[in-house]
Amino acid sequence: xxxxxxxxxxxxxxxxxxxxxxxxxxxxxxxxxxxxxxxxxxxxxxxxxxxxxxxxxxxxxxxxxxxxxxxxxxxxxxxxxxxxxxxxxxxxxxxxxxxxxxxxxxxxxxxxxxxxxxxxxxxxxxxxxxxxxxxxxxxxxxxxxxxxxxxxxxxxxxxxxxxxxxxxxxxxxxxxxxxxxxxxxxxxxxxxxxxxxxxxxxxxxxxxxxxxxxxxxxxxxxxxxxxxxxxxxxxxxxxxxxxxxxxxxxxxxxxxxxxxxxxxxxxxx
Amino acid sequence: xxxxxxxxxxxxxxxxxxxxxxxxxxxxxxxxxxxxxxxxxxxxxxxxxxxxxxxxxxxxxxxxxxxxxxxxxxx
Numbered sequence: 445x446x447x448x449x450x451x452x453x454x455x456x457x458x459x460x461x462x463x464x465x466x467x468x469x470x471x472x473x474x475x476x477x478x479x480x481x482x483x484x485x486x487x488x489x490x491x492x493x494x495x496x497x498x499x500x501x502x503x504x505x506x507x508x509x510x511x512x513x514x515x516x517x518x519x520x521x522x523x524x525x526x527x528x529x530x531x532x533x534x535x536x537x538x539x540x541x542x543x544x545x546x547x548x549x550x551x552x553x554x555x556x557x558x559x560x561x562x563x564x565x566x567x568x569x570x571x572x573x574x575x576x577x578x579x580x581x582x583x584x585x586x587x588x589x590x591x592x593x594x595x596x597x598x599x600x601x602x603x604x605x606x607x608x609x610x611x612x613x614x615x616x617x618x619x620x621x622x623x624x625x626x627x628x629x630x631x632x633x634x635x636x637x638x639x640x641x642x643x644x645x646x647x648x649x650x651x652x653x654x655x656x657x658x659x660x661x662x663x664x665x666x667x668x669x670x671x672x673x674x675x676x677x678x679x680x681x682x683x684x685x686x687x688x689x690x691x692x693x694x695x696x697x698x699x700x701x702x703x704x705x706x707x708x709x710x711x712x713x
Numbered sequence: 714x715x716x717x718x719x720x721x722x723x724x725x726x727x728x729x730x731x732x733x734x735x736x737x738x739x740x741x742x743x744x745x746x747x748x749x750x751x752x753x754x755x756x757x758x759x760x761x762x763x764x765x766x767x768x769x770x771x772x773x774x775x776x777x778x779x780x781x782x783x784x785x786x787x788x
Contacts, residue, residue, distance in 0.1 A: 460788030470786065485787025488780055489749060491728050499753050499784055514787055527762045528782050531755035599788070648788035 457668040460648025477661035512539040519559035541573040564588035576607035595626035600649040602629025631667035638671025723775040740768040
């Protein structure tokens with residue numbers, strides 16, 4: 445079981461709710477994924493378009509909701525978004541994300557640390573989305589974050605674990621759960637993240653943009669479970685040189701080698 | 714511009730749209746009159762979040778900038 449703050453999760457696959465073609469497809473995919481933590485965003489209601497109820501079906505599925513601060517460009521806006529989320533959903537869990545750059549959506553580390561510290565002091569369960577920066581992740585842990593969510597590659601890019609070297613350092617150093625967020629584009633990449641010792645992965649685009657999201661969600665669930673089991677079983681060491689899996693001595697005795705040599709000599713003679 | 718009621722009236726901004734509402738309207742009433750959901754929403758008046766417990770006590774003022782937020786799909 446994965447424990448974050450005081451909550452336990454039997455599934456280590458967390459999912460986002462964005463980019464699905466419709467709510468029903470999204471709900472089926474989440475159900476198929478087995479995810480117990482799903483992300484949401486906060487938005488001003490558009491008076492001209494009416495309000496569509498996303499929450500009811502999610503709540504009836506029994507998943508825990510993790511609102512995010514997407515759209516915030518600095519710490520002040522992120523803290524405001526967290527207050528909104530608490531008012532709307534009644535939860536102090538918050539996925540802290542501050543990315544002022546719209547092209548690459550790179551998280552702002554300085555504003556993130558400032559916001560994280562203030563939100564932790566206000567009693568929020570803070571899960572910050574950050575670059576795969578081991579130093580920043582340690583600082584976020586020190587100010588009281590419940591988990592860190594370093595990126596594998598840019599949000600929605602499906603490029604996989606481009607930051608693997610640094611993710612490994614973060615995982616090695618962290619005493620809080622490390623959840624690989626953003627960029628995971630294939631079940632094999634989610635499996636690898638789990639084999640590396642990640643506590644969980646968060647996947648959205650790779651499922652939502654699949655031709656068959658429900659099936660893809662199940663593939664991710666299986667991959668995450670397999671990766672976790674492999675991590676627990678303990679991966680073998682990686683060597684630069686070959687290390688035989690079969691015995692190289694004893695099969696051909698000295699006598700049989702001599703016999704073979706004679707046989708070759710007769711044929712060639 | 715939307716006319717919601719027509720007694721003693723004030724103008725305010727609701728989610729970026731100018732509205733004319735009756736004076737002494739509280740925030741809870743504003744949601745209902747505007748056909749907005751009353752559950753799982755947050756109300757921000759002039760950049761401050763107003764807790765749900767305060768909605769019936771906070772009256773709309775002329776030129777208020779009121780924004781109602783809800784949860785939407787996101788990653």
